[in-house]
Amino acid sequence: xxxISIILIVLFVSQSLFAQDWTTTESSSQARMYQTVxxxxxxxxxxxxxxxxxxxxxxxxxxxxxxxDEWTQVADFxxxxxxxxxxxxxxxxxxxxxxxxxxxxxxxxxxxxxxTDVWTKKHDMPRDxxxxxxxxxxxxxxxIIGGYQSPGGDSRLTFVYNPETDSYTQPIELNxxxxxxxxxxxxxxxxxxxxxxxxxxxxxxxxxxxxxxxTDQWSTAGQLPVGMTGxxxxxxxxxxxxxxxxxxxxxxxxxxxxxxxxxxxxxxxxSILTNISLPKTMVSCALLEDGNIMIAGGKTSNDDCxxxxxxxxxxxxxxxxxxxxxxxxxxxxxxxxxxxxxIIMYGYIYSGGSNYYDNGIIYExxxxxx
Numbered sequence: 139x140x141x142i143s144i145i146l147i148v149l150f151v152s153q154s155l156f157a158q159d160w161t162t163t164e165s166s167s168q169a170r171m172y173q174t175v176x177x178x179x180x181x182x183x184x185x186x187x188x189x190x191x192x193x194x195x196x197x198x199x200x201x202x203x204x205x206x207d208e209w210t211q212v213a214d215f216x217x218x219x220x221x222x223x224x225x226x227x228x229x230x231x232x233x234x235x236x237x238x239x240x241x242x243x244x245x246x247x248x249x250x251x252x253x254t255d256v257w258t259k260k261h262d263m264p265r266d267x268x269x270x271x272x273x274x275x276x277x278x279x280x281x282i283i284g285g286y287q288s289p290g291g292d293s294r295l296t297f298v299y300n301p302e303t304d305s306y307t308q309p310i311e312l313n314x315x316x317x318x319x320x321x322x323x324x325x326x327x328x329x330x331x332x333x334x335x336x337x338x339x340x341x342x343x344x345x346x347x348x349x350x351x352x353t354d355q356w357s358t359a360g361q362l363p364v365g366m367t368g369x370x371x372x373x374x375x376x377x378x379x380x381x382x383x384x385x386x387x388x389x390x391x392x393x394x395x396x397x398x399x400x401x402x403x404x405x406x407x408x409s410i411l412t413n414i415s416l417p418k419t420m421v422s423c424a425l426l427e428d429g430n431i432m433i434a435g436g437k438t439s440n441d442d443c444x445x446x447x448x449x450x451x452x453x454x455x456x457x458x459x460x461x462x463x464x465x466x467x468x469x470x471x472x473x474x475x476x477x478x479x480x481i482i483m484y485g486y487i488y489s490g491g492s493n494y495y496d497n498g499i500i501y502e503x504x505x506x507x508x
Contacts, residue, residue, distance in 0.1 A: 412455030
């Protein structure tokens, strides 16, 4: 009888702990969308700009400390801003590139010093841009890719910014015009850009491209089996292979994709690895400590926001079910903390209209960011 009681107690405790894999963070000052959420080297997370529930453009900047579960409001960004790009350069420096102020697309670059709580304007970009990507290279320079410029529409423009000299390389062009794309730093220090649409040509861009910082040149990297206009997520597996998950399947259509597409870095080819349970876009993804890839939340074609969470084996495409997130959440921001926890922040859910989140949720085991 005692043995049975002990077994029951152990089962109850283990089930209780398992059920608490997800925890909810403290709320920030307000819900927002189209902000940037960037992890700093000291494990804190800085949130910049965006728009409020009432659609007001924001200047507010907040920093979240996951170790104390506390928010701190710091110096406002100099402009109201959304659709900008933010990167962490060092322990003390964060940089913000371009964005939309609510009236104009900007070419501004601002540097934030965490130690002094001061914003400093740097040299303007060669063009105004928004919905572009910014990727920190291994030498600490920043590669700016594509996006939307005004006037001119979607852009082929790319350039490299050097924060030490506050200067740029001569702008070069992508092989394809891109907006709605994703960029990821590869294991060899090159940068791959995946997915997009070309508004002027009204076409999907299925051909991927790779930037080589040694030659300052772009080369094509095969075609996606299935193209998308945006909303897809790009993850690097532990062996360096690139996986593309979900997204929107057309420029007009709101249908979503269920394909997981894989780029094999050894053979330099694309294939469809597997399919997720539901066609979805804007899921939250992270590479877990065991090498599996977490896929959480997202939005379906009929605007449902499932709470489903799975771990996918990037070699076989097999899935393992994990504890669901507390509430549906799409278009959220994912970062990996220094102690290997996954943090998913902000995003929104459809419930009689879009409702933005003002907080985050934390999962206890992970290893590297997407």
